Amino acid sequence: MTKKQKKALNRIIVSAVCFLIVALLKHLFPEFEGWISFLFLIPYFIVGLEVLEDAWKGIKNGSVFDENFLMAVATIGAVLLGEFQEGVAVMFFYQVGELFQSYAVGKSRQSISDLMDICPEFANVLDEDGNIHEEDPEDVPVGALIIVRPGERIPMDGIVIEGDSNVDTSALTGESKPLHVKLGSEDISGCVNESAAIKIKTTKLYEDSTVARILELVENSSMKKAKVESFITRFSRYYTPAVCYGALFLAIIPSLITSDWKTWILRALTFLVISCPCALVISIPLSFFGGIGGASRSGILVKGGNDLEALSQMSKIVFDKTGTLTEGRFQIVEAVPSEGNSEEHLLWVAALAESYSTHPIGEILRKGYENESRDILHNVQEIAGHGIRAEINGSPVSVGNLKLMRSDGILIEPVDGIGTVVYVTENKNYLGYIRIADAVRTDTYKAIEELKELQVETVVLSGDDSNTVRQVAEGLGIPSYYGELLPVDKVQHVEKLLSEKLSENEKIAFAGDGINDAPVLMRSDIGIAMGAMGSDAAIEAADVVLMDDNLRKIPLAIRISKKCMRIVKENIAFSLLVKALCLVFAAVGYANMWWAVFSDVGVMIIAVINATRMLKPLKIE
Numbered sequence: 001m002t003k004k005q006k007k008a009l010n011r012i013i014v015s016a017v018c019f020l021i022v023a024l025l026k027h028l029f030p031e032f033e034g035w036i037s038f039l040f041l042i043p044y045f046i047v048g049l050e051v052l053e054d055a056w057k058g059i060k061n062g063s064v065f066d067e068n069f070l071m072a073v074a075t076i077g078a079v080l081l082g083e084f085q086e087g088v089a090v091m092f093f094y095q096v097g098e099l100f101q102s103y104a105v106g107k108s109r110q111s112i113s114d115l116m117d118i119c120p121e122f123a124n125v126l127d128e129d130g131n132i133h134e135e136d137p138e139d140v141p142v143g144a145l146i147i148v149r150p151g152e153r154i155p156m157d158g159i160v161i162e163g164d165s166n167v168d169t170s171a172l173t174g175e176s177k178p179l180h181v182k183l184g185s186e187d188i189s190g191c192v193n194e195s196a197a198i199k200i201k202t203t204k205l206y207e208d209s210t211v212a213r214i215l216e217l218v219e220n221s222s223m224k225k226a227k228v229e230s231f232i233t234r235f236s237r238y239y240t241p242a243v244c245y246g247a248l249f250l251a252i253i254p255s256l257i258t259s260d261w262k263t264w265i266l267r268a269l270t271f272l273v274i275s276c277p278c279a280l281v282i283s284i285p286l287s288f289f290g291g292i293g294g295a296s297r298s299g300i301l302v303k304g305g306n307d308l309e310a311l312s313q314m315s316k317i318v319f320d321k322t323g324t325l326t327e328g329r330f331q332i333v334e335a336v337p338s339e340g341n342s343e344e345h346l347l348w349v350a351a352l353a354e355s356y357s358t359h360p361i362g363e364i365l366r367k368g369y370e371n372e373s374r375d376i377l378h379n380v381q382e383i384a385g386h387g388i389r390a391e392i393n394g395s396p397v398s399v400g401n402l403k404l405m406r407s408d409g410i411l412i413e414p415v416d417g418i419g420t421v422v423y424v425t426e427n428k429n430y431l432g433y434i435r436i437a438d439a440v441r442t443d444t445y446k447a448i449e450e451l452k453e454l455q456v457e458t459v460v461l462s463g464d465d466s467n468t469v470r471q472v473a474e475g476l477g478i479p480s481y482y483g484e485l486l487p488v489d490k491v492q493h494v495e496k497l498l499s500e501k502l503s504e505n506e507k508i509a510f511a512g513d514g515i516n517d518a519p520v521l522m523r524s525d526i527g528i529a530m531g532a533m534g535s536d537a538a539i540e541a542a543d544v545v546l547m548d549d550n551l552r553k554i555p556l557a558i559r560i561s562k563k564c565m566r567i568v569k570e571n572i573a574f575s576l577l578v579k580a581l582c583l584v585f586a587a588v589g590y591a592n593m594w595w596a597v598f599s600d601v602g603v604m605i606i607a608v609i610n611a612t613r614m615l616k617p618l619k620i621e
């Protein structure tokens with residue numbers, strides 16, 4: 001409990017004790033009952049002063065109609081009518097509810113700040129003389145050498161250049177199995193090193209590292225409100241004044257007719273207490289908060305309440321192929337030079353041209369050629385969905401697919417077979433082709449199956465040649481697939497799907513690694529990016545990020561969001577129903593103040609407990 005909560009609890013206890021003493025006195029000395037009743041003002045002010053002050057502040061600031069106002073009017077009214085005990089009780093239970101609610105919100109914040117623990121405090125930087133300095137991660141440049149000892153957190157992204165160890169990635173990915181890292185492994189910041197010291201060469205600044213980006217996303221996530229959430233805010237803006245005027249009406253009109261002012265004013269006050277909308281105002285944001293927190297503990301970053309809501313309405317998901325359905329870790333299957341050319345030269349030209357590409361194809365083609373001199377390489381252009389054009393030693397070279405060849409005006413007999421084929425030309429002479437293959441991720445099969453069970457349609461859109469796309473899609477049982485698409489074609493395709501939607505409550509997702517598909521991630525209703533493989537642009541553009549690239553996290557995210565929406569709906573229906581019933585009872589005089597307090601606080605407590613169910617993370621079965 002925080003200091004403030006402890007204070008509130010103390011006030012509640014002291015006022016309860018006072019209340020009991022006064023009640024006892026009243027019982028012992030019935031002849032002074034009238035005078036003793038005034039003593040109830042002591043527990044009333046102890047527990048309620050804060051509410052009265054807040055109500056007064058609200059009136060002064062012009063935002064009159066809030067819960068504090070409702071409670072203040074109701075209890076002051078009760079006291080003025082001589083119903084001291086009721087007045088104290090309403091205030092008392094209202095404060096108990098508030099305390100409970102602030103505790104629950106704190107708990108759910110806690111689950112998010114557990115995630116904040118991934119924030120590294122320092123980096124052990126190794127200088128040229130072999131000395132280690134502790135530095136702020138924000139001051140460490142790219143290319144610095146850092147040491148991470150067992151038990152320490154990896155402060156920034158980098159590559160292991162010495163050592164062999166296991167790292168615990170659970171805070172980031174929800175995966176409890178440690179990851180083995182060795183020479184050449186890429187290391188993700190935020191993980192904890194477990195077994196042995198490792199030396200890392202940093203590849204990113206702290207602010208661009210995974211850990212910093214996650215923290216930023218999580219911090220901003222509660223800003224984007226879901227539709228139901230903003231609906232509730234708007235709702236209470238009209239609802240509360242409406243209730244106040246309703247109560248005024250109930251106090252005046254029947255009293256004028258029956259001349260029984262006390263009864264009707266009391267009923268009106270009861271009506272006010274019952275209609276306090278706290279259960280809704282509190283429990284709904286809490287459910288979303290819990291849902292986002294729970295998802296992030298399972299390695300799924302959802303950027304806002306609106307995105308969590310949209311996930312539950314996903315009707316169709318469009319996948320990029322390379323790097324999303326497949327690993328994006330290509331292997332060279334064969335390199336076939338044309339007549340009169342050597343395999344060596346073919347591979348060398350391809351490798352050099354791909355020197356700066358971030359595409360998975362580029363990464364594999366330049367493997368083994370990292371130390372070649374790049375002085376002879378000029379004018380490198382990467383053309384999305386086509387390949388690379390560059391100049392090597394002054395001669396133009398092209399490395400890419402048939403589309404690129406066609407736009408160069410070079411006619412090549414297409415090569416069939418499994419995998420992606422990269423064609424290479426130099427000075428408009430065809431040097432041959434390199435066939436590379438990419439394995440489907442092992443989780444993909446299961447993920448597609450689970451999506452089908454959740455009745456989400458699947459589609460593949462890819463820039464790769466149609467033949468390869470067909471093989472992959474058919475292998476996965478995805479009926480709808482399209483190949484040879486440029487990034488703009490992908491956007492158009494998704495736009496077409498969006499325009500074919502039958503209702504606003506149907507959401508179309510796009511999942512991609514972001515290489516060539518950041519625009520389409522933005523355009524779709526729900527952009528899902530692969531966090532580990534994916535590019536920074538994709539993580540920026542996406543609404544949902546899968547930290548460990550496991551596609552099974554998509555059906556999991558849908559389940560989390562459905563659970564969250566179910567809880568939200570349960571809470572709305574339950575609170576409105578109870579309130580409506582109580583309001584009717586109060587209006588006809590069956591419910592008194594005691595009833596009102598119990599229904600109000602009771603509904604709130606039940607709704608909040610229901611909302612905290614979201615904090616428990618769901619797991620992949």
Ligand code: ADP
Nearest residue numbers: 321322357359385386387400401462463464516
């Ligand atoms: P996907 O939609 O499957 O992720 P991309 O849009 O990333 O595919 O790429 C489409 C195609 O463009 C690739 O299959 C390849 O033929 C060609 N291509 C893209 N970038 C490169 C590159 N750097 N080198 C060679 N070919 C490339």
Ligand code: MG
Nearest residue numbers: 320322323515
């Ligand atoms: Mg891709």
